[in-house]
Every structure is written in C-alpha cells, then in structure tokens.
Amino acid sequence: MISWFGRHGDGAEFPRARGRASAALPIDRVSIEALRPEPIAVLGQAAYLQLALFEALGRAASASSALPAKAALSASAGLVLAKHRALSDELRRRGADPATAMAPHRLATDAFIEKVAGADWYEALTSIYLTTGLLDDFFARLASGIPDTGERVAAIISGDNGMAAIVDLLSEGIAATPTLASRLAVWGRRLVGDTLLLARSALPAGPAPKERRIEPILTELMAEHTRRMDRLGLTA
Amino acid sequence: MISWFGRHGDGAEFPRARGRASAALPIDRVSIEALRPEPIAVLGQAAYLQLALFEALGRAASASSALPAKAALSASAGLVLAKHRALSDELRRRGADPATAMAPHRLATDAFIEKVAGADWYEALTSIYLTTGLLDDFFARLASGIPDTGERVAAIISGDNGMAAIVDLLSEGIAATPTLASRLAVWGRRLVGDTLLLARSALPAGPAPKERRIEPILTELMAEHTRRMDRLGLTA
Numbered sequence: 231m232i233s234w235f236g237r238h239g240d241g242a243e244f245p246r247a248r249g250r251a252s253a254a255l256p257i258d259r260v261s262i263e264a265l266r267p268e269p270i271a272v273l274g275q276a277a278y279l280q281l282a283l284f285e286a287l288g289r290a291a292s293a294s295s296a297l298p299a300k301a302a303l304s305a306s307a308g309l310v311l312a313k314h315r316a317l318s319d320e321l322r323r324r325g326a327d328p329a330t331a332m333a334p335h336r337l338a339t340d341a342f343i344e345k346v347a348g349a350d351w352y353e354a355l356t357s358i359y360l361t362t363g364l365l366d367d368f369f370a371r372l373a374s375g376i377p378d379t380g381e382r383v384a385a386i387i388s389g390d391n392g393m394a395a396i397v398d399l400l401s402e403g404i405a406a407t408p409t410l411a412s413r414l415a416v417w418g419r420r421l422v423g424d425t426l427l428l429a430r431s432a433l434p435a436g437p438a439p440k441e442r443r444i445e446p447i448l449t450e451l452m453a454e455h456t457r458r459m460d461r462l463g464l465t466a
Numbered sequence: 467m468i469s470w471f472g473r474h475g476d477g478a479e480f481p482r483a484r485g486r487a488s489a490a491l492p493i494d495r496v497s498i499e500a501l502r503p504e505p506i507a508v509l510g511q512a513a514y515l516q517l518a519l520f521e522a523l524g525r526a527a528s529a530s531s532a533l534p535a536k537a538a539l540s541a542s543a544g545l546v547l548a549k550h551r552a553l554s555d556e557l558r559r560r561g562a563d564p565a566t567a568m569a570p571h572r573l574a575t576d577a578f579i580e581k582v583a584g585a586d587w588y589e590a591l592t593s594i595y596l597t598t599g600l601l602d603d604f605f606a607r608l609a610s611g612i613p614d615t616g617e618r619v620a621a622i623i624s625g626d627n628g629m630a631a632i633v634d635l636l637s638e639g640i641a642a643t644p645t646l647a648s649r650l651a652v653w654g655r656r657l658v659g660d661t662l663l664l665a666r667s668a669l670p671a672g673p674a675p676k677e678r679r680i681e682p683i684l685t686e687l688m689a690e691h692t693r694r695m696d697r698l699g700l701t702a
Contacts, residue, residue: 281536281537281540284524284540285524285527285528285540288520288521288524288525288527288528288543289524289528291521291524292521292524292525296565297565297568297569297572298565300517301517301550301554301564301565301568304517304520304521304547304550305547305551307524307547308544308547308548308551311540311541311543311544311547312544314537314540315541315544318537328537329532329533329534329537332533332537333533336533
C-alpha cells in the first residue's frame with residue numbers, strides 16, 4: 231500500500247492495483263466528508279486544472295497534422311472548457327471570484343502540466359488521457375464531500391471529458407507503430423507519481439488518522455488508472 | 467473604391483470607409499445569391515476558419531499572464547469552437563465529412579493565421595479581434611446566399627464570437643500604455659489586406675460583372691472594420 235504522506239509518495243515505483251479486492255470498493259463518502267474539503271479551495275483548484283487541461287488539449291489539437299484528429303481534440307477541449315466554466319459558475323454562486331480562487335493553484339498546476347507534457351504528440355496525448363482521468367476521478371470524489379453542493383460539483387467534474395476521442399487516436403497510433411506501446415507504457419507509469427502528488431496537494435496536510443481515510447480512495451484511483459492503461463493495451 | 471480583383475487587392479494602402487454614404491447599406495442579398503456560393507466549399511472554409519481562430523485564441527489564452535485574461539480568452543475560444551462545431555454539423559447534414567470539406571482550405575487559412583500572428587500578445591489579440599470580425603461578417607453574408615439553409619448558417623456564423631472580452635483586454639492595455647495605440651493602429655491597417663484576400667479566396671474567380679456585385683459588400687465590410695477600430699480608439 232502506498233502512502234501519500236510517506237517517502238513513497240513520489241510514486242516512482244507503483245504496484246499494480248489490478249486484481250485487488252478493494253478495486254471494486256464504492257466511494258467512501260464518510261471518509262471524504264471527514265477530510266472536510268474547503269469548498270473554495272477545491273473548486274478553485276479543480277477549475278484551474280480544467281483550464282490547464284483545456285490549454286494542453288488546445289496545444290495537442292494545434293500540433294495535429296491530421297484534420298480529423300485536430301477536430302476531435304478541439305471537441306474534447308470544448309468539453310473540458312465547459313467543465314472549467316461550470317466550476318467557475320459554482321465559485322461565483324458562493325460569492326468567490328474565479329480568478330482569485332484559481333490563483334493559488336496556478337504555479338503548482340502549471341509546473342505539473344509542464345512536467346507531464348511529454349516528448350512528442352503521443353506522449354502528450356497519453357498524459358492528457360491518464361492525468362485527466364485520474365484527476366477527474368480524484369476531484370469528483372473530493373468535491374462530493376463539499377456540504378450542500380457536493381453532488382452537483384462532483385457531477386460537473388465527472389462529466390464527459392472527451393477522453394474517448396483520445397483513446398481512439400492513441401489506439402490508432404499504437405496499431406500503426408507497435409513499438410509505441412512499450413514507450414507509452416513506460417511514460418504512463420512515470421506520470422502517475424506526479425499526478426498523485428498534485429492530487430495530494432488538494433488535501434490538508436495529514437496526520438496519520440487522515441491517511442487511513444485516504445488510502446481506500448487511492449486504491450480506487452489506481453484501479454481506474456490501470457483500467458485506463460488496459461484500454462490502450464498497456465501494462466500498468 | 468477598392469477592387470478585389472485588381473492590383474489594389476493586396477490592401478497595403480487602405481482608404482477610410484468611415485463617412486461614406488454606402489457604409490449604411492443593407493446586405494445586398496440579391497447580389498450574394500447571384501454569386502451562387504457553393505455550400506460545401508463555403509461551409510468547409512468557414513468551419514476550418516473557426517477552428518483556426520479557436521486555436522489562435524487558445525494560444526493567446528495560454529500566453530496570458532493574468533488569470534482573468536486567460537479565463538476570458540478561453541471563454542471566447544469556447545464560443546468560437548461552438549461555431550466550428552455547428553458548421554461541422556451543417557456539413558454532416560448535407561452528407562459531407564467535415565474533415566474532407568475543410569481540407570482544401572487548410573493551407574491558405576494556416577498561412578493567413580501565421581501571417582497575422584503578430585509580434586506580441588497585444589498584436590495577436592488585435593489580429594484575432596479584427597480578422598474574426600471581418601471574416602465573420604463576410605462569411606455570414608456569403609453563407610446567407612446558400613439555398614434553403616442560408617439563413618441558419620448565417621446565424622451560426624454571426625453568433626457571439628466572444629470579441630467583447632478582447633475589446634476589454636485591448637482597451638485596458640491601451641489605457642495603461644498609450645504608445646500601444648499607434649502601434650496597434652498600424653498593425654490593424656496592415657491586417658486588412660491579407661484578411662480581404664482570404665475572404666476573396668472564398669469567391670469564384672471573377673469576371674467583371676461579378677465584381678460589381680461584390681463591391682457593395684466590400685464597402686460594408688470596411689465600414690464595420692472601421693467601427694471595430696473606432697471601438698479601440700484607433701484610426702482606421
């Protein structure tokens with residue numbers, strides 16, 4: 231079991247979650263609520279993350295040589311942008327200015343996006359697919375613990391993020407260039423550590439009792455990550 | 467009067483349209499219909515143009531240091547993307563594949579976007595504002611001549627293109643740095659020639675009688691361009 235608080239938090243080596251009994255655990259809502267997510271902080275970080283993912287998708291669309299890929303990635307960018315806007319609206323409903331709420335999360339998010347940018351278009355797409363998936367999962371769970379509006383915010387975050395189009399593009403690439411699979415598998419494993427660290431930054435610094443509440447969530451996140459890797463025929 | 471077909475078509479020197487009696491002319495629908503716009507060609511070029519403008523807006527959003535500007539430009543990008551998608555839907559309704567219909571227009575559009583990219587963020591925003599305005603005006607008029615669906619397509623193209631946010635950002639910049647105004651005024655004048663050439667490329671190569679039908683449209687486009695320059699306090 232990996233600790234988010236211990237030395238293994240860099241996630242450089244990651245055990246496979248597949249096949250664990252806990253992979254099928256339902257969301258532990260009691261655990262999440264006990265973490266007492268601070269609404270403005272969670273909404274601000276999630277809103278900025280969607281904005282940064284939108285930009286990454288825009289760059290991938292711009293870099294696409296094939297027009298169908300460009301159009302598909304742009305469509306995905308539109309879906310991610312819609313989530314950013316819906317989260318900004320949630321901030322406004324709470325009387326918060328979205329830009330002010332997003333600002334504290336900018337530096338870390340930008341650094342993360344740069345770190346997982348990848349060496350080429352396929353690595354960039356793999357990053358977007360895997361990190362968007364994991365972080366949407368994570369923030370949806372975390373947001374569900376927000377009092378009153380938690381369900382609604384979680385629904386926004388887990389809405390369609392356009393990743394099906396990316397799976398198609400990656401699958402085509404892997405089918406055409408079989409050596410791509412092993413490179414992307416390595417890349418996919420490397421991403422996880424940084425992605426989990428970003429998620430971790432959304433949680434209050436933890437005394438040991440909190441860690442116990444987070445572990446089941448982490449297990450679920452990893453199981454979902456493994457399923458995403460499987461979908462591309464990659465070994466997590 | 468500028469000719470789209472003659473030697474002055476490069477628009478390097480552009481007379482001011484402001485104050486002409488013809489600036490208030492209504493759209494000359496009979497003229498447009500007589501041009502017999504080819505639906506798939508017009509839809510394909512307009513759809514790719516919106517996609518390229520979406521990408522330009524995405525780059526401007528990415529390059530924004532201030533978060534409110536980043537969020538505002540991303541929102542504008544979303545509006546432009548929605549137009550691209552609606553035009554793609556119109557192509558599908560006519561049994562055309564959007565990527566195939568857009569492909570012939572890619573090279574010229576990309577070259578245009580690169581030519582008007584500008585030397586910095588403010589020039590890039592000025593380009594987006596002025597060229598989007600002029601080309602939306604133009605393609606809406608041209609599309610209105612498409613049989614049956616012309617009105618609907620024109621309504622898509624003249625829908626909200628998010629340029630109000632850009633006017634705000636440019637106005638703030640000009641207010642803070644007065645020397646910016648003269649630089650952007652020069653840049654705005656330089657843009658017009660290339661923008662009109664791109665519009666011109668959507669029309670069938672013209673014998674003289676067609677030119678007469680186009681001239682009133684050109685006059686209207688220039689009057690609107692002047693009004694957009696005015697909105698920034700720039701002299702067209």
